[in-house]
Amino acid sequence: MSEYPKSPLMGQMMSQPLLISSIIQHADRYFGSNEIVSRRVEGDIHRYTYRDCHKRARQMANALDALGVRIGDRVATLAWNGYRHLELYYAISGSGAVMHTINPRLHPEQIAYIVNHAEDQFLFFDMSFLPLVEAFAAHCKTTKGFIMMCDRDRMPAETRIPNLMCYEDLIAKSSDDYAWPLFDENCASSLCYTSGTTGNPKGALYSHRSTVLHSYASAMPDALNVSARDSVLPVVPMFHVNAWGLPYSVPLTGAKMVFPGPALDGKSLHELFEQEQVTFSAGVPTVWLGLLTYVGQNNLKFSSFKRTVIGGSACPPAMMKTFRNQYVIDVVHAWGMTEMSPLGTACTLQSHHMSLSDDAQQSILEKQGHAIFGVDMKIVDDMGEELPWDGKTYGNLLVKGPWIVSGYFKNEGGDVLQDGWFPTGDVATISPDGYMQITDRSKDVIKSGGEWIGSIDLENIAMGHPAVQQAACIGVFHPKWDERPLLVVVKKPGAEVSREELITFYEGKIAKWWTPDDVTFVEALPIGATGKILKNRIRDQFKEYKLPTA
Numbered sequence: 001m002s003e004y005p006k007s008p009l010m011g012q013m014m015s016q017p018l019l020i021s022s023i024i025q026h027a028d029r030y031f032g033s034n035e036i037v038s039r040r041v042e043g044d045i046h047r048y049t050y051r052d053c054h055k056r057a058r059q060m061a062n063a064l065d066a067l068g069v070r071i072g073d074r075v076a077t078l079a080w081n082g083y084r085h086l087e088l089y090y091a092i093s094g095s096g097a098v099m100h101t102i103n104p105r106l107h108p109e110q111i112a113y114i115v116n117h118a119e120d121q122f123l124f125f126d127m128s129f130l131p132l133v134e135a136f137a138a139h140c141k142t143t144k145g146f147i148m149m150c151d152r153d154r155m156p157a158e159t160r161i162p163n164l165m166c167y168e169d170l171i172a173k174s175s176d177d178y179a180w181p182l183f184d185e186n187c188a189s190s191l192c193y194t195s196g197t198t199g200n201p202k203g204a205l206y207s208h209r210s211t212v213l214h215s216y217a218s219a220m221p222d223a224l225n226v227s228a229r230d231s232v233l234p235v236v237p238m239f240h241v242n243a244w245g246l247p248y249s250v251p252l253t254g255a256k257m258v259f260p261g262p263a264l265d266g267k268s269l270h271e272l273f274e275q276e277q278v279t280f281s282a283g284v285p286t287v288w289l290g291l292l293t294y295v296g297q298n299n300l301k302f303s304s305f306k307r308t309v310i311g312g313s314a315c316p317p318a319m320m321k322t323f324r325n326q327y328v329i330d331v332v333h334a335w336g337m338t339e340m341s342p343l344g345t346a347c348t349l350q351s352h353h354m355s356l357s358d359d360a361q362q363s364i365l366e367k368q369g370h371a372i373f374g375v376d377m378k379i380v381d382d383m384g385e386e387l388p389w390d391g392k393t394y395g396n397l398l399v400k401g402p403w404i405v406s407g408y409f410k411n412e413g414g415d416v417l418q419d420g421w422f423p424t425g426d427v428a429t430i431s432p433d434g435y436m437q438i439t440d441r442s443k444d445v446i447k448s449g450g451e452w453i454g455s456i457d458l459e460n461i462a463m464g465h466p467a468v469q470q471a472a473c474i475g476v477f478h479p480k481w482d483e484r485p486l487l488v489v490v491k492k493p494g495a496e497v498s499r500e501e502l503i504t505f506y507e508g509k510i511a512k513w514w515t516p517d518d519v520t521f522v523e524a525l526p527i528g529a530t531g532k533i534l535k536n537r538i539r540d541q542f543k544e545y546k547l548p549t550a
């Protein structure tokens with residue numbers, strides 16, 4: 001694959017491909033008795049070790065072989081975070097096939113579309129998804145069989161699903177005598193479709209090399225900072241960009257793994273955090289909102305939880321402060337995307353920041369952070385000209401690096417790179433010392449009188465008001481300015497606040513012309529399949545909205 005020149009004197013190091021199977025081999029050999037704990041779809045708690053996981057992954061690899069799965073074939077999963085899903089991460093990719101994780105929150109028609117687009121040969125699913133699989137299985141053109149991830153006694157007596165098999169049967173009849181094959185590290189390892197709020201979803205096709213490099217980099221102290229002394233609970237689903245790589249980086253470091261299964265409500269999460277002495281977790285802001293509300297209402301604390309990574313959408317500063325001030329939990333704000341495996345930046349302080357005031361440190365930590373080694377970034381204007389890193393000028397954010405896509409699966413969308421850089425679709429500033437801050441998704445930017453207003457800032461300020469649970473800011477039509485900001489708010493249960501109070505709340509916090517023209521209150525905001533607020537839905541809902549200033 002290398003298109004670069006060679007030297008007359010090449011290095012003399014072992015040429016060993018970077019393969020995903022090496023991670024589980026390492027975890028077994030050096031951390032074999034460390035635990036993997038899962039809250040199962042069945043409702044109980046399951047415990048075993050990395051050694052057990054590796055053994056069953058080898059059995060499953062033999063089972064896949066017997067089913068006729070070959071190198072490069074796509075095998076899909078529709079499953080929550082759990083030990084069987086982890087076994088498949090290694091069995092499928094480790095044997096050379098391609099692990100295609102599907103988001104079960106998608107509509108059955110969308111699932112059938114991506115199964116057919118990916119040409120999945122087999123599909124594994126958690127038993128709670130039986131009705132969902134029944135709804136689309138007949139439309140899967142290439143899928144030769146479906147495997148329900150459960151014991152024999154949980155299998156349905158009757159089903160419309162063609163060639164339905166039982167996961168534990170496959171394991172039981174397969175030997176664990178399996179040698180992980182060696183192949184080129186650039187072979188495809190896994191496939192993840194983008195959330196695709198517009199148009200059809202597109203596939204990001206990761207390689208063994210990109211995944212192993214991302215695992216190394218993401219575990220570093222100024223990124224996720226995972227070590228063998230941690231107990232890690234990935235709240236972020238294994239069907240959303242491989243749970244930000246934690247199914248690889250956690251075994252790689254030997255940390256204890258704790259899987260929450262489908263129970264992502266505040267009560268279940270808090271119980272598991274305490275029971276398994278979780279030290280580190282990761283997830284999108286909407287999940288943390290549920291946990292913080294539950295913990296707050298019930299006057300609870302965390303006895304072991306020390307650090308969490310929040311990303312996927314902007315972490316409201318108010319949430320960061322609640323974590324830190326009330327529970328002494330550090331929040332690392334991180335940014336990335338499906339196309340980036342996903343990690344691009346993480347926000348941590350450097351020694352020279354230690355003498356700054358708390359407020360100054362906080363305002364750095366609210367940014368999305370600095371690039372982790374392996375990722376490079378720049379901001380450009382609409383003509384592609386690079387913009388200065390002054391912390392004020394904002395532009396289109398472009399990235400490059402070995403775990404960033406060079407194009408989409410099956411070349412969907414054509415040539416996406418701009419001079420070798422991937423356009424993220426985000427708008428950002430970068431400070432002189434390299435801290436990036438997202439002002440908006442380019443399609444969410446509010447265009448007022450030829451200038452841009454970043455909706456994230458406006459939302460963050462609103463979320464700082466004690467009566468506001470959630471806020472989204474959108475541009476709505478204005479006859480003079482094209483668009484003006486409308487703030488859509490969900491109030492905290494039992495709390496009261498008026499439109500005028502919220503508009504006054506912006507005074508002194510932002511340029512006056514950025515202040516929302518109006519505020520409207522709703523019961524709930526539409527949330528998408530990956531836990532993000534769906535701005536396009538809100539825009540549709542308020543398409544005809546008449547601003548008082550119009």
Ligand code: AMP
Nearest residue numbers: 195311312313314334335336337338438
């Ligand atoms: P996805 O591919 O579904 O993970 O979505 C990636 C997009 O989510 C990015 O391009 C950003 O628009 C958004 N995103 C991810 N992390 C953050 C963050 N920390 N702050 C703001 N937006 C974020």
